[in-house]
Amino acid sequence: MSVAPMFTPFTLRGMTLKNRLVMSPMCQYSAEDGTANDWHVVHLGSRAMGGTGLVISEMTDISPEGRISSGCAGMYKPEHAAAWKRVVDFVHTHSDAKIGVQLAHAGRKASCSSPWDGGGGPLPADKAWEIIAPSAIPFSPDSQTPREMNRADMERLIEAFAQGARWANEAGFDMIEIHGGHGYLLSSFISPLSNKRSDEYGGSLENRMRFPMEVFQAVRANWPEDKPISMRISAYDWVEGGTEVDDAVAIGKMMKDAGLDILDVSSGNVTDDPRPRVEGLFQTPFSERVRSEAGIPTMTVGNVGGPEQINGVIASGQADLCCMAKGQLFDPYFAHHAARTIGVEDYNWPKQYAAAGFFKPVA
Numbered sequence: 192m193s194v195a196p197m198f199t200p201f202t203l204r205g206m207t208l209k210n211r212l213v214m215s216p217m218c219q220y221s222a223e224d225g226t227a228n229d230w231h232v233v234h235l236g237s238r239a240m241g242g243t244g245l246v247i248s249e250m251t252d253i254s255p256e257g258r259i260s261s262g263c264a265g266m267y268k269p270e271h272a273a274a275w276k277r278v279v280d281f282v283h284t285h286s287d288a289k290i291g292v293q294l295a296h297a298g299r300k301a302s303c304s305s306p307w308d309g310g311g312g313p314l315p316a317d318k319a320w321e322i323i324a325p326s327a328i329p330f331s332p333d334s335q336t337p338r339e340m341n342r343a344d345m346e347r348l349i350e351a352f353a354q355g356a357r358w359a360n361e362a363g364f365d366m367i368e369i370h371g372g373h374g375y376l377l378s379s380f381i382s383p384l385s386n387k388r389s390d391e392y393g394g395s396l397e398n399r400m401r402f403p404m405e406v407f408q409a410v411r412a413n414w415p416e417d418k419p420i421s422m423r424i425s426a427y428d429w430v431e432g433g434t435e436v437d438d439a440v441a442i443g444k445m446m447k448d449a450g451l452d453i454l455d456v457s458s459g460n461v462t463d464d465p466r467p468r469v470e471g472l473f474q475t476p477f478s479e480r481v482r483s484e485a486g487i488p489t490m491t492v493g494n495v496g497g498p499e500q501i502n503g504v505i506a507s508g509q510a511d512l513c514c515m516a517k518g519q520l521f522d523p524y525f526a527h528h529a530a531r532t533i534g535v536e537d538y539n540w541p542k543q544y545a546a547a548g549f550f551k552p553v554a
């Protein structure tokens with residue numbers, strides 16, 4: 192019997208995923224003072240029940256001022272670990288999925304409204320909070336100008352990421368993903384468009400990677416040895432003078448040498464310049480290059496569609512895992528539907544649904 196590549200297991204350190212489908216992180220703007228709630232249990236729990244191998248939380252910020260909006264989820268106080276534990280326990284009790292947390296700081300893209308309460312733009316001055324970034328360059332013409340970070344800011348945030356990792360472990364997460372993409376704080380250090388520093392944290396790619404690397408090392412040191420770490424990056428800025436895919440390959444090599452387990456290869460969103468219209472698996476060639484030239488496992492993301500496409504990506508070695516975001520908002524049971532579509536025989540299905548007879552139950 193041939194095995195569909197999408198439904199082959201994949202192991203990173205002590206974490207074995209049952210298949211290659213990942214629920215990509217998606218901000219929900221539904222937390223209160225960073226605390227996850229019933230929404231997060233159902234949002235992540237339903238995709239885990241739906242058969243996804245790994246679900247990753249939305250961008251979860253390690254300090255209150257590092258949130259995009261006041262509704263963003265956090266990991267900056269002890270109550271957050273307890274609230275996330277409810278989500279994690281649901282996933283572990285009622286599915287055989289694994290669950291990761293995306294730890295982040297929004298940098299110069301912080302202090303905004305939620306999409307449905309203010310349109311997602313910068314907060315008015317009376318509601319805004321101070322934002323920080325590698326350089327005092329606003330994200331867009333109507334954004335607040337961030338304060339340039341000093342060494343004390345860096346040390347404070349490195350410790351906040353480390354504490355976030357300890358709380359993530361208390362909550363029982365299986366993996367941490369560090370958000371180093373999409374123009375948020377770590378990404379804004381990496382991109383030469385937002386990092387104009389003249390100290391050892393600006394200039395060459397090695398220098399621009401210094402702060403993200405220090406964050407990674409602190410997270411690694413505060414996270415159990417047998418649990419993996421991923422990092423999402425913007426492999427290509429889509430803006431002249433920005434990061435190129437060659438840089439992404441170099442980042443992959445640096446991070447592999449430092450002990451990163453997998454690179455989540457996204458792109459763009461580092462400036463408010465319009466991106467060219469892109470269709471199909473437009474980011475998968477970036478993943479393929481990083482995977483083959485840097486020799487580090489990768490996840491691809493962006494327009495990942497049906498199971499045949501995922502089989503193709505995995506079988507041809509373009510990525511080790513496929514992240515799907517919007518597709519799983521539309522269909523939380525995408526993995527079950529995919530297994531039925533391609534006729535997977537040896538497939539687990541929630542035991543509560545066994546009487547329906549579609550698949551055998553989870554053992």
Ligand SMILES: Cc1cc2nc3c(=O)[nH]c(=O)nc-3n(C[C@H](O)[C@H](O)[C@H](O)COP(=O)(O)O)c2cc1C
Binds near residue numbers: 216372494495514515
């Ligand atoms: C509602 C929404 C929220 C998102 N929030 C995050 C986030 O918190 N962190 C992140 O890295 N990407 C975020 N993204 C980007 C997705 O993870 C993904 O990279 C992107 O949607 C492309 O994948 P897709 O074509 O499968 O939707 C978000 C996307 C959507 C639609």
